[in-house]
Amino acid sequence: MATNKIVRIDWDDRMVTRAQNKAKKLGKIKNSILRGGGNAAGYLGEEAVASYIGANITSCDKGSDKYDYDIVARDGRRIEIKTKRRTVSCIDGDGNDRGNYEVSVAKTSVHQRPDLYIFVNIHFELIEYNFVNGRKVKQYKKIKNIEILGQMEPEDYFSEAWLVQKGDHDPSNDFTAHADMYNLYIKDLEPLDDSLLPQEQ
Secondary structure, eight states: OOOOOOEEEOOOHHHHHHHHHHHHHHOSOTTOTTTTTTHHHHHHHHHHHHHHHTOEEOTTSSSGGGGTOSEEOTTOOEEEEEEEEESSOSBOTTSOBOTTSEEEEEGGGTTOOOSEEEEEEEEEEEEEEEEETTEEEEEEEEEEEEEEEEEEOHHHHHHHOEEEOTTOEETTTTEEOSSOEEEEEGGGSBOOOGGGSOOOO
16 A cells, blocks of 8 residues: 655646746855755745645745745745755655655755745656766756655754765765755655645635
8 A cells, every 4th residue: 555645746837937037047046955056946846835835935035034935835834945856756656655765954054944844856857967168067857746755844854864964975876965964764754734735615
């Protein structure tokens, strides 16, 4: 029997276009693990989650608060969206969550003051490598799914997460950390709070 905490959510080309335009206009996301390399994906994560739960996007608003959270839920909770790009879904072929996959919060984000983290996976079909200004750049292509992996309040997250240091290599997925970050298994996240979802009238 499938065990599901992860939720696949709708997205459309308009969200992608808005995210790409925002990435071009605003540059790198402050406190990004990839220092801006995944900024369009991060903005797309915000767009998709905000649409799903009926929240307002605040990441482009003026003032210092825009760096502390991305969206505001209908009940006023300030939410920071943490998005990873993968070429695999976090739901396996049998419909079960891949609970041993990890989510991350950059060490430079510890100062942020959201009420809640929501973690997102954007599942791409493939990766292409191109040279930009003489540098080899990884580019994710063709979105297949967007998935909400779970949520956690910051205090709980940092009490359970472990520190991964820049340069640490994980042989299980051949990933080398680009920056210091705090990681946690998906299975240890809380499922998305039903109270965040729009209620039927």
